[in-house]
Amino acid sequence: EAQVTQNPRYLITVTGKKLTVTCSQNMNHEYMSWYRQDPGLGLRQIYYSMNVEVTDKGDVPEGYKVSRKEKRNFPLILESPSPNQTSLYFCASSAAGQETQYFGPGTRLLVL
Amino acid sequence: GDSVTQMEGPVTLSEEAFLTINCTYTATGYPSLFWYVQYPGEGLQLLLKATKADDKGSNKGFEATYRKETTSFHLEKGSVQVSDSAVYFCALTITGGGNKLTFGTGTQLKVEL
Numbered sequence: 001e002a003q004v005t006q007n008p009r010y011l012i013t014v015t016g017k018k019l020t021v022t023c024s025q026n027m028n029h030e031y032m033s034w035y036r037q038d039p040g041l042g043l044r045q046i047y048y049s050m051n052v053e054v055t056d057k058g059d060v061p062e063g064y065k066v067s068r069k070e071k072r073n074f075p076l077i078l079e080s081p082s083p084n085q086t087s088l089y090f091c092a093s094s095a096a097g098q099e100t101q102y103f104g105p106g107t108r109l110l111v112l
Numbered sequence: 113g114d115s116v117t118q119m120e121g122p123v124t125l126s127e128e129a130f131l132t133i134n135c136t137y138t139a140t141g142y143p144s145l146f147w148y149v150q151y152p153g154e155g156l157q158l159l160l161k162a163t164k165a166d167d168k169g170s171n172k173g174f175e176a177t178y179r180k181e182t183t184s185f186h187l188e189k190g191s192v193q194v195s196d197s198a199v200y201f202c203a204l205t206i207t208g209g210g211n212k213l214t215f216g217t218g219t220q221l222k223v224e225l
Contacts, residue, residue: 004155031211033211033212033213035213035215040217041217042116042201042215042216042217042218043156043201043213043215044215045212045213048211048212058212090155090156092156092213094211099144099146099161099163099205099207099211100146100158100161101158101211101213102158103148103155103156103157104155105154105155106154106155
């Protein structure tokens with residue numbers, strides 16, 4: 001089954017404790033992206049990647065890092081989480097030249 | 113920059129009622145337009161899309177027409193069901209813009225018996 005998976009689905013952590021949210025897709029997509037969803041703001045892009053070793057900032061990159069060492073994986077790293085990063089995070093992927101993006105199930109993060 | 117504005121929610125309707133969710137956009141380039149749906153506890157799913165002016169996207173009884181003259185992409189359904197209760201997001205991407213989606217704030221729809 002073609003899908004985008006994220007882990008963990010739920011995470012509670014404390015300020016300053018480094019964490020990684022994993023994202024993996026099995027569709028051989030070139031393009032991958034991270035969004036955060038906040039009430040009243042919709043979804044905003046954090047980072048994106050056009051292919052392996054090619055990443056760039058989206059609209060709200062502060063406090064986040066990403067890497068793309070393999071085509072299928074695109075982890076989101078919070079080096080020192082803060083309470084304002086409490087949010088619902090979605091990973092998405094799409095094939096090159098295709099506009100339709102496929103979303104993962106989301107990761108709900110609470111930073112205390 | 114690019115932006116999407118959609119009507120505030122929540123919207124509460126009775127089953128079999130007519131649904132309209134308004135969406136307007138501003139774009140620096142030539143956009144493709146999308147409606148995504150988010151059911152409770154799930155990720156976003158593409159509902160329908162339109163890639164050029166006057167195109168009509170349709171799926172599961174939902175329709176939206178790409179209106180360049182009014183920069184709009186309103187979502188409609190003739191008869192909603194309880195199972196349509198979800199959050200609906202209007203979004204755009206700019207051709208050649210790296211596949212970035214710009215979303216509206218979402219409209220929550222609740223359908224009651």
